[in-house]
Amino acid sequence: MCGICCVVSLSLQTPDGWLLKEGILDSLRRRGPNCSHQLVKSGLHPPYQCLFSGHVLHLRGRMTLQPLEDPASGNVFLWNGEIFGGIHVEAEENDAQVLFRHLCSCSSESDILSVLSSVQGPWSFVFYQASRHCLWFGRDYFGRRSLLWQFNKDRDKILALSSVSAGSENDSPWQEVPASGIFKLDLQICATFKGVFLTLHPWKCPSGENITEEAMIGDRNPALKDLPSHVSLTVNESHLLVVPVVPLNTKQPEESRFSDFTGNVADVGILRRFLAEDRKKKLVHQFIDVLSRAVKKRVICPARDTDQFEGEMLKAAPRRPQIAVLFSGGVDSILLARLADRHVPLDEPIDLLNVAFANPNQAGRNDSTQKCSKKKRQLPSLECLNNANTAKLDPLSSFNVPDRITGRAGLGELKATNPSRSWNFVEINVTLEELKAMRRQQISQLVYPLDTVLDDSIGCAVWFAAKGEGLVTNQGDTGPYKSPAKVVLTGIGADEQLAGYSRHRVCFQKYGFEGLNKELRMELGRISSRNLGRDDRVIGDHGKEARFPFLDEEVVSFLNSLPVSEKADLTLPRGIGEKLLLRLAAAELGLTASSVLPKRAMQFGSRIAKLESSHEKASDKCMRLRSVSVEELPLMDPKLL
Structure with a gap:
């Protein structure tokens, strides 16, 4: 970088x-x-x-x-x-x-x-x-x-x-x-x-x-x-x-493909039934191998000086983390963490960066208490009362956003797959005051020239996440932590190639496989102008490098070579059908609960969306970004560089 x-x-x-x-x-x-x-x-x-x-x-x-x-x-x-x-x-x-x-x-x-x-x-x-x-x-x-x-x-x-x-x-x-x-x-x-x-x-x-x-x-x-x-x-x-990369395979199934799986519930049992098919299991392992190679290239490159310590006492010092993952606990991020675990030295921790924004209007109310409050004309259950009491006692309960909850669950699955690895689950908690201050000082200039509400939400969320400054719990003790990792893995590119967005399901329902193929071609074609430049500027602002394994040339070529019906089955329920191939890979690697989590966009999972305005659309021009454009700054003599 x-x-x-x-x-x-x-x-x-x-x-x-x-x-x-x-x-x-x-x-x-x-x-x-x-x-x-x-x-x-x-x-x-x-x-x-x-x-x-x-x-x-x-x-x-x-x-x-x-x-x-x-x-x-x-x-x-x-x-x-x-x-x-x-x-x-x-x-x-x-x-x-x-x-x-x-x-x-x-x-x-x-x-x-x-x-x-x-x-x-x-x-x-x-x-x-x-x-x-x-x-x-x-x-x-x-x-x-x-x-x-x-x-x-x-x-x-x-x-x-x-x-x-x-x-x-x-x-x-x-x-x-x-x-x-x-x-x-x-x-x-x-x-x-x-x-x-x-x-x-x-x-x-x-x-x-x-x-x-x-x-x-x-x-x-x-x-x-x-x-x-x-x-x-x-x-x-x-x-x-x-x-x-090779061109997108636009081949359509000879006849309409309707799954014999019924119901609207995302059940890992459906994934297991797919994996019981030899052909499907072989395809899943091919995908795992291709994606694993992409992750390996990106995690072994940071120079690791094995001779940096002198003396027996210093040789026993723990390694500093070199790799971090933008981690929501969703299937994209947890699969990257699982594959990074294959290639990062075992004695080197991996940082999982999990960001949450506190809504001052929801302080002391976690998801469970909010759901309980919506049950009209019913007495609150004992579980709801216990959750509400816990929220009152826990000053950090306002940060128990969806991505924090799924992130902790994902951490548990990663620990189960490799108990020997040290996983640093970094809880990055951002208040509204911090958000406004840093947007004004730095983030708005990094997001520019993009200027929509969506750019503001994702740009701010990624900036705070990549900063890596939060709390880590180790053996029951919670303390402040700042991630020293210079390489940040991000799952961008998975949804665009594997029909992960809700608009893909709508497109498929209206126009079938032909329309879905056109949508996926457009998604990958515009990813440079919609996402990647912004995310590179935002992550790079911390002296860190964003790396995108799902956009590795070999990975994209492999996915492009497959007909869309092998990558997604949007006749299946949400949490299964979108990114089906990715979910099968996660289930095959032992990440069962995370493999069936529905897609949740970062701006909603971290709760930054609607934090400052409840009437905005993602495509609207964001006045918060415009209002903090920098003043004309004094020119600098190049000799001072």
């Missing part, structure tokens, strides 16, 4: 501030707390200058300063990503250095695009090719790493690229760089004609299908339709950038 920034100027005179405001610099440094550096590259005839600013979070190989510069060629590289496959990286090597060597050896555009096509893993980058006076930049196919752009008519700063922004009403707007392909900026043409001239190399499906038109007009790349009038965009039709 790194914070990267590049500013392009069409002037030989160094601008006073280079657009690097204190807000942006502070955010970049939080993303990359281990080292910071900057350099300037210039062209004379015609004149241009590029400022490169890199801020590194060290996770693998040797500590490597960014931006990287090749003295022989003059090339410069900013890299915010991880290579998990496609290009070989030795354990002791730094992947940024390895990729930079490959790019510097390229002699043509096709070579550069071929190298980038081969990278498996999340990334965003900026590559300055000195010999051709070109600036290459972009994000991976799914957009798992944030990269924003800002265009300006001022020739002293025509383009800015950054992992994060600092919004201001007086600034030109920032937008996410579309994950539609790789962009090239010819600096000499820009300097000659005093404008911004971009070339897009779009992704091409490996089957030969042309996705350029869909990429340009579909939900995947809305920002390409909103470019300023002074920005010229040309689409290169050579199709040199290959999509890293």
